[in-house]
Amino acid sequence: MARDAASQKRNLTASLEKYIQANLVTIDGFKVGFPGVPFVTRGLATWAEMAYVSILPIREYARGNATDAASDYNLMFQIACFSHRKDSSGKPANRLLLLALCDAVDGRFVLGKEIDIYDYVTTPTSTTSIGTMFVNHIDCRTMADARSTSSAVDLDAGTDAWVYTIILRGTAVHGNT
Numbered sequence: 001m002a003r004d005a006a007s008q009k010r011n012l013t014a015s016l017e018k019y020i021q022a023n024l025v026t027i028d029g030f031k032v033g034f035p036g037v038p039f040v041t042r043g044l045a046t047w048a049e050m051a052y053v054s055i056l057p058i059r060e061y062a063r064g065n066a067t068d069a070a071s072d073y074n075l076m077f078q079i080a081c082f083s084h085r086k087d088s089s090g091k092p093a094n095r096l097l098l099l100a101l102c103d104a105v106d107g108r109f110v111l112g113k114e115i116d117i118y119d120y121v122t123t124p125t126s127t128t129s130i131g132t133m134f135v136n137h138i139d140c141r142t143m144a145d146a147r148s149t150s151s152a153v154d155l156d157a158g159t160d161a162w163v164y165t166i167i168l169r170g171t172a173v174h175g176n177t
Contacts, residue, residue: 015117019108035050044084048079048105079164109135114133137165138167
């Protein structure tokens, strides 16, 4: 793995996004918007949007030989789960759909849950883990009016939201070059 900070952050974020794509999207069947990727919510009853808050290096250290080193990081991000209060015909929406999405996030990010870190900078299709990150903190708060937390153009005051703030702590091994 490349040692520069940008490459390390790319590996952390790509690994987290792969985990969310594989679990919340592919297995659980929810629509999720990722940072920097166009995402349209019009017509969706329930959806989630992800945003990075910070990626902070904690320390870097040698690992037993002259060519191996590792870095510890805290990665803080948010997943906002949204639901329109009314469906497209104006009838009250099924509020249980939002709760099901929140249950899925709760189930995928329990305290201590480990998520593999892959070296996507060196090998874009990497399947070899170079480290792990684990859920160190999770907080969930409701927002009656979620307009300020979403990048969605068509989000309005008729939307309910639960916003999760999650901190992952991880260690990734990288070369010392």
